[in-house]
Every structure is written in structure tokens, then in C-alpha cells.
Amino acid sequence: MFDSVIFFALLAGLFTWGITALGAATVFFAKDVSRKLLDLMLGFAAGVMLAASFWSLLAPAIEMSSDLGRFAFFPAMLGFILGALFLRGIDYILPHLHFGKEIEDAEGIPTTWKRNTLLILAITLHNIPEGLAIGVAFGALDAGLPSATLSGAIALALGIGLQNFPEGAAVSLPLRMEGKSRFSAFMSGQLSAIVEPIAAVIGAYAVSMMHPLLPYALAFAAGAMVFVVVEQLIPESQSGDNADAATLSLIAGFSVMMMLDVALG
Template sequence: MLTWFAEANPIIQATLAGVFTWGCTAVGSAIVFLFNDVNRKLLDIMNGFAAGIMIAASFWSLLAPSIDYAQSGGYGKWAFVPAVVGFLVGGIFLRIIDLVVPNMDFASKEGVEGPKTSLSPTTLLFLAITIHNFPEGLSVGVAFGAGGMGLSSATLQSALILALGIGIQNLPEGSALSMPIRSGGSSKGHAFNLGQASALVEIVGATLGAWLVTQVTIILPYALSFAAGAMIFVCVEELIPESQNNGNNDVATLALLAGFALMMALDVALG
């Protein structure tokens, strides 16, 4: 089975990885069937840990391969250009989406970003998480696509580690969506369905990302850094505020450091 996966087309690998990250969200959302409430401190630790993983992954799994590909592609001393441009565009792109599409403000959990709307807080929360899930899927797809091109810093192992890190991040994210929906009066089944559905875009993003970079290789360094910028935006906009706004600052920060260190160790050792 593992041999078949290693030899599969990068698009298939990315799609299956997207299914895995969606499955992690579904598992997190399913907590609504077992508990009426989730320990806030545990969620903050998991969010901090996930942020550390994603920040590390943004460099070792996305930015470093972007620079590596640009250097081997004849950019010379300008090899940093695709990384810088893609990184900034990735973050700005998500910011524009936040301004255009009504969604929950993660920094305060009280305000609404985007145009005025009469949508319910549940719908706004669902939209916010769905919007931020797409670039996570895209980053997985781009990583698997890059891994299929033989770059020294972009390997199948690093793509798998990235998918694992995003999967870990999706566990608390699923419960962070399903539990408030349940608390708002919805049935457990409805809360679960909305929670898992928010990550379906990750499968689409993963497939699309792998297809794009394998079909139009010239965009690879930009796509890698775009995904990195989008992931950093998600960390700063969503995960870190979520972990820091509930009185568990110190333990959440330590968890972030632990997540970063673990991702760094795994990527360097196995990548």
C-alpha cells in the first residue's frame, strides 16, 4: 500500500492527502457526539501546537523548496523574488477574501469581517473556517506536486509531514466549529455535518494545487510561496489569537514552540 502511494501520480497523492486532512476535521467535529463541552485549555494547547507546526512547515515544506527551484531555474541572485512575491500575494489574497466575504472575526470572536450581513453567527463562523481551510488544502497539493519534480528540498516525506501537521491542526478546528453550533441549539448531527463540511474545500484545494504545479511548472516557486503566505496568515489571523484569548497564553505559547520544534526535527530528519 505504501509502495503504491509512493509511486502514484502526485495529483492522486495530493487528493488522498486532502481526504486525510478532511478526515481529521471530521474526527474533531465528531467530539460533539461525545461531550457537551470541550476543555478550553486543551483546545488552546492544540491550537498553539498546530500553529507551530504550520509556521515551520511554511518554511521547510514551502518557502525553502520555492527558493531551491528558483535557484535551479536560472534566477541567480534573484532567486528570492518568487518566494517574496508569492508569500506576500498569498497573505494579501486571504485578507481580501476576508474583506469581501462576511465571516467571523477570530481575533475578538465578537465582530464580523467583510460587508454587513444578516447571516447568523454560526454561518459566519462556518464561512471563516472554510475560507481559511482552502489554502491549507492548496499547500498540501503544491507540496505533493513539488515532491514529484525531484527537488532536493521538496520530497514526498516533507509533503506527508505537511499533511500530517495540517491534519493535527484540523482536529481542534473541527471541534471549535461543531461545539459552538451545538451550543447554539442545533442538533448534534447538524453540528457535526457543518464541522466536517468546512474542510471539504481542502480536498479541492489539494487536487487543484497539485494539478496546477504539474501542468504549469513555471508557477511552482510562486505557488509554493503563495501557499506559505496563506498559511502564515491563517496562523496569525486564526490559530494564535484562538490560543491566546482565553487565559492560557503561556502554555499555548510553549505548545507553539513544541510544534515548531517537532516539525523542524521531522522535516530535517525525514525530508
């Protein structure tokens, strides 16, 4: 079972990476992207990640800790906080730049890296918790717990893959608009998700080896994803003149992910 969950986690991570590449490939067919469409894509991605954080990660973490009685929330709460703090630490150290910002607004340690590199790193940063979430969900299968199901892990991978398509386009198209060649913009877009299969394997391996850490690991991935949503995706989707449309797109993304998780999980 151990080898199979690692293999399935790798396949799921490669799937989400592939969907990102498909989204990035839209740069070969479109010259640019409207700000409204970009805000809609960011809002949808935020909704999917928020729903996945609860339905696929936090709720199972709390259920797995039911033997703690009234303190069943504690592993989920601690893992959630640690996940957010972990991403905050990376966010503080890793040089990166959010779309729509000037090079002077780059975050992380000071660097002479170019603007395009910093933009790609910003997207790569929030792909790490997505890969971890997939890996932890598949690694949980090795524990044999009722709340950890193959269909639930697949639903999570499908949901993250679903939001990775517009995410890939949201990386490659703006880079094309900033002057990069179509091929270069495509490569940058798909490479931003290369961390997902790597993080998925790490997550699956870690929880497969240490079953008692499962609820903490699930909540850790949730905390990291929520941090990305609140710190990056929502502010960027709301920074233009399409705040209401982006909000409705977030609701749509949340609803789609909730449907997938409940229907398949």
C-alpha cells in the same frame, strides 16, 4: 506521473478532511470544551502551520531558485506576499465571524447570514491555504526537482492532518455549546474542511501544468497560511487567560511539524 500526483494530492486532501471529521466527532463524547483546551488547540495548530510554511514551502521555494544567485529569494518573497494579499482579499470579501466575537463583529461584506454559518466560514477560510499547500507539494513531484520529494509532501500532509484533529473539535464543540445538536455540530465541523481536497487538486494541477511557477506557488501557499496564523489563530488563542499555555502549545506544534518535515523530508 501527472495523473499520479493529482491522485496523491486528492488522497492527501481527503486524509486531512477525514482527520478533521474525527476531531469534529468528539462532540458525540464531550458536552463542551474548556476555554483553556480551545486555546491550546488553536496554539498548536498555529505552530504546525508556521513550521510547515517554512520547512515545507518557503525553504524549498528558495532552493528551487538557487540559479538566480543572490536574487534566489525573489520568487519566494513575491509568492509569499501575493499569498498573504490573496487571503486578505478573501478575508475582506467573505462574510465570517471568529470564535468569541459577537455577530456585530462579523467581517467581510454585510450579510444576514446566521452566526453559526459565519463561524463555519471563518474556519473554512483558513482551510483553503492548507489544501493549496498540500496540492502544491504533491504537484511539485511532477517537476522532478531534488527538493521536491514524496516523503516531504507526505510529511506536510501528516502535519496538517495532525493539527486538523484539534481544529475539528475546536469547531464542533463550541457550536454544540451554542445550542446546536451534536449531529449538526459534527456536520458543521467536518464540512469546514471540505475545501481541503478541492484546493489540493487545484494546487497540484496548477503547478503540474506550469513548472516554472513552482517556487512562486509554494511561497504563495506559505504566505496564505502565515496570514491565517497571524490574523486568526494566534489572536484567538491569546484572547483568553491562557496566553502562556497557548504560546507553549504553539512551540510544541512548531516542533512537531519541524521534526516530521526533517525526519521524513
